[in-house]
Amino acid sequence: MYLLEKTRRNQEKLGTYCRTGEDTGIEGARADRLPQYRRLVFNVVKSNLKNAFPLCAKIMGEEEFTRLVQDFFQLHDCKTPSIWKLPAELLEHARVHHLAEKFGRPYLDDLLLFEWMEIEVYTMPDEEIKPFSCEGDLLKDLLYVNPEHRLINLTYPVHMKAAGEQEKNKGNYFLLLYREPGSGKVKFINLSPLHVWIFEQLLPEEFALEDLIQKARNIFSINDVERLENEMVNFIAHLKQTKAILGFLEK
Numbered sequence: 001m002y003l004l005e006k007t008r009r010n011q012e013k014l015g016t017y018c019r020t021g022e023d024t025g026i027e028g029a030r031a032d033r034l035p036q037y038r039r040l041v042f043n044v045v046k047s048n049l050k051n052a053f054p055l056c057a058k059i060m061g062e063e064e065f066t067r068l069v070q071d072f073f074q075l076h077d078c079k080t081p082s083i084w085k086l087p088a089e090l091l092e093h094a095r096v097h098h099l100a101e102k103f104g105r106p107y108l109d110d111l112l113l114f115e116w117m118e119i120e121v122y123t124m125p126d127e128e129i130k131p132f133s134c135e136g137d138l139l140k141d142l143l144y145v146n147p148e149h150r151l152i153n154l155t156y157p158v159h160m161k162a163a164g165e166q167e168k169n170k171g172n173y174f175l176l177l178y179r180e181p182g183s184g185k186v187k188f189i190n191l192s193p194l195h196v197w198i199f200e201q202l203l204p205e206e207f208a209l210e211d212l213i214q215k216a217r218n219i220f221s222i223n224d225v226e227r228l229e230n231e232m233v234n235f236i237a238h239l240k241q242t243k244a245i246l247g248f249l250e251k
Contacts, residue, residue: 045073045086052087053115056108059163064103071099084123091116107156107166114158114175121150121177121186129246136248138236139210139229143202144249149178151196159188178244189244194220195235205249209236 046069050057057065069090076093080086091112094100100108127147154173156166174191176199191199194216201212213229222228239245 042069042073044083045069048083048086049090052119053090053112055115055158056111059111060103060105068094068099068103071097071102084119087112087116087119105163106170107158107163110154110156111158113152114154117150117152117177118186118188121148121179122184124148124179131250132247133250134247138233138240139213140208142205142208142249143236143240144205144246145199145202146178146181146244146246149176149244151176151191151199160190176244180243181246187242187244189239189242198232198235199239202245209233 046066049069049072050065056068060068072090072093075097076089078086078089080089091109094112095109100106105111129147130144132144152175154175155170157169157171157173158166159173159175161169172193174193174196175188176191177186177188179185180187197219198209198212198216201207201215202209207215209232210229213225213232216222216232217225217228236245240247
């Protein structure tokens with residue numbers, strides 16, 4: 001079923017009015033009712049974004065968060081027809097238009113990214129799970145990483161510190177987000193640069209941990225091999241216990 005050209009034009013004009021509040025000459029529209037459409041549409045968008053970014057909304061407060069949504073609502077040319085994907089477009093809009101600087105919150109991009117990644121991991125398609133065993137040798141056997149995960153790099157510790165402590169703790173933070181099998185809950189783990197390197201080396205499923213420890217020793221110039229091995233074994237054991245690593249690949 002196709003819309004009449006006249007109907008299509010009026011729908012586009014109504015959409016533009018709802019976003020900008022500017023009179024676009026919608027044929028047959030009543031001036032006293034148009035603001036109600038705009039208010040209702042804006043409230044739907046704001047409610048969606050507030051649910052998607054609860055930490056951001058809490059930190060910014062009602063007035064400032066409303067201004068953030070208004071900036072996005074008026075200026076961003078949305079590409080997605082799905083309202084649940086709007087948070088990803090707010091993240092893009094914030095980066096492109098430097099809203100962190102505009103609102104005087106340098107950590108805003110990181111905060112939006114962290115909260116959106118929770119949604120993305122929670123809603124990501126189910127990955128095919130390869131045959132694996134829960135029993136094996138952490139050092140010698142090939143480990144199987146939970147495929148339903150994302151790694152992100154943050155400049156501010158938005159997942160650990162209160163808003164007032166973000167700027168003074170600027171640095172380099174690595175975060176692993178993954179979906180817990182069974183429950184579907186999204187969990188996250190802080191990683192050091194060495195942990196990130198080890199984790200990424202495990203993904204091709206070609207190296208056992210003992211091989212990676214030797215490589216890490218050379219790359220990171222680590223002399224205390226025993227300490228490195230103990231730390232890596234404890235790290236991998238923790239990932240296995242928390243289901244970021246599912247187990248050992250079956251031979």
